Amino acid sequence: MATIIPIDTPTLGDRSYLAHDGQVAIVIDPQRDIDRVLDLANDAGVSITHVFETHIHNDYVTGGYALAQATGAAYHVNAADEVSFDRVPVSDGDVLEVSPALRVRVIATPGHTYTHLSYALDAANDETGTLEPVGVFTGGSLLFGATGRPDLLGHEHTHDLVHHQYASAHRLADELPEHTHVLPTHGFGSFCSAGSTGDATASTIGREKKANPALTQDEEHWVADTLAGLDAYPAYYAHMGAANSAGPQAADLSAPERADKSVLARRITDGEWVVDLRNRTAYAAGHVTGTLNFGVDGQFATYLGWLIPWGTPLTLLGESPEQVAEAQRELVRIGIDHLEGAATGTPADWTDSPLGSFERATFADLAQVRHHRRVAVLDVRRASEFTESHIDDAVNIPLHELLERLAEAPAGEVWVHCAGGYRASIAASVLAAHGHPVVAVDDSYGENAAAAGLPLTAAA
Structure with a gap:
């Protein structure tokens, strides 16, 4: 029987995986800081013999190449991917016998990228000894209640990729037993997701067949909904593909030089x-x-x-x-x-200079202040969030556009908010650094803005 250990990176919304049979292990989509993976393997007393990439990642620099070098493992990357390093190429239909108790089957699942692969894991049944499907590592293909987004390779490819994504989700659902665990890389807060993955932490093919819109809607409606829901994604994504295609070395985590x-x-x-x-x-x-x-x-x-x-x-x-x-x-x-x-x-x-500071407040504070004087409200949530619901008269400059649009920030005292406070603090620090008097609203918009009596406009 296989043991599958997820390795979460919550700040990027991703998971890597280590799966083993007690002696040998495989790793799927490792992050750059491979010491976490090596420590897990050491704790389990297993040797890493195979490292797999589901795709050339857009949201992080892979640790796959460095991990393979450190362990001597075979590094499996799609044969169709143009990379500048040595790898063991794999393609749709390939079967890799990892050990007598573990087998990996390669399944082409384009949609997030053209060359995206999923890996079905077969493991020995403790009673019969036969290899049976236990899980499928789906990368940015089939996620919990959603799929990976199809627009990261550029607008000109989105139409083709979204249809590929729909077909790939159905291929996985058709070819794998319902008890098969779905083990995605994205979908835990990653901007690589198209649609909401909710709070799910585990799923199966059977559960996805009942709940995932990609498997419950017809293609026309699903494609339309998916395209309509695509939102902005981090600018640094533009640099990840090239870095991953070059085979990034292990990260240097030595302490930086001290600055006085x-x-x-x-x-x-x-x-x-x-x-x-x-x-x-x-x-x-x-x-x-x-x-x-x-x-x-x-x-x-x-x-x-x-x-x-x-x-x-x-x-x-x-x-x-x-x-x-x-x-x-x-x-x-x-x-x-x-x-x-x-x-x-x-x-x-x-510093020896006087410190800067600004007030923190709640939506109730904002409602109270608006009874007495006019203050500007800056909403730094993404445009889609603003459209869904916003405070009347608020100015929307999404956080990721703020540096380029500072001239559009309201004059005078600015109360800045987001959905929960984290982005608002970033924005407040940017504004304060440029001389704007600010108040950071450190509060839940969804729970408290309407309850505070603030006038809101919601999407029709």
């Missing part, structure tokens, strides 16, 4: 990015003026990677070396390998 007060001041003056990793409560209470707040307690890499002009020099400020190391690990996963430096401690350790 004078160095930090110069870097801020020069327009470099100095990022405060502390949570939004601590940042609002006091911070080095000109720094930006991307708390490592949220989707740090996703939003920093989305906003930062690629190649901008980056310095991190953290409460501890451990906090900096956590952020560094997140960044190498999206290909930001070089840091100019880092500093740890408190804002008093980072």
Whole structure:
């Protein structure tokens, strides 16, 4: 019987997998920081002999090439993918005998990319000893209640890929038994998902056949709904495909050079990015003026990677070396390998100048203030979220567009909000760094905006 261990990367919304029979193991879609995988294999007492990629990833830099080099494992990548490294090419219909107790069958499932593959895992039945299907690693094909998005290769390919995606979902549902576990890479908050994957943490082919719109709707309606629901995705995605096709080396997680007060001041003056990793409560209470707040307690890499002009020099400020190391690990996963430096401690350790600060508030506070004076409201959620429901008279500048649209930010005091507070703090730090007086609404829009009595406009 196979043991399948998911390796979650919640800040990117992805999962990798290690599956083993007690002696040998396979790994599917590993992240860049391969030490996590090596530690799991060591703890289980197994040897990694095969590493599989479902596709050339768009949302992170793979650790597959480095893991294969470190372990001597065969590195399986679609034969049709144009890559600049040695791999063991695989194609639709190939069968790999991993061990007497494990077998992998290759299934072409285009849709997320043209060359996307899924891998069906057969394992020995403890009673009969025969190999039987137990799971299918679906990458960005069939997800929990959704599929991978079909538009990441460019608008000109979306129409073809969305139809491929529908056909691929049906192929998996038709060819695999209903008890087969569905084991996707995306769908846990990743922007690679098309449609909502909800809060599901596990599923089977049978469950997806009953609940997944790709398997319950006719093709015309599903395609129309999928295309209508596609939203913005992080700008750093544009750099991931090329990095993965080049066979990225293992990440260097050695500690960055220490930056003192004078160095930090110069870097801020020069327009470099100095990022405060502390949570939004601590940042609002006091911070080095000109720094930006991307708390490592949220989707740090996703939003920093989305906003930062690629190649901008980056310095991190953290409460501890451990906090900096956590952020560094997140960044190498999206290909930001070089840091100019880092500093740890408190804002008093980072500057001799007066600290910046801004107020935090709730939607109830905003409703109360609006009874007494006019304040501008900036909504930094994505356009689709704004269209679904928004505060009357609010200005919508999605967070990922804010740097390019700063001139459109309302004049005077600005109350900035998102869905839960994380994006609002990033936006507030950007505005404050550019001299705007801000109040960050640190509250749940869905739970509390209407309850506070704020006038809302909802989609018809």
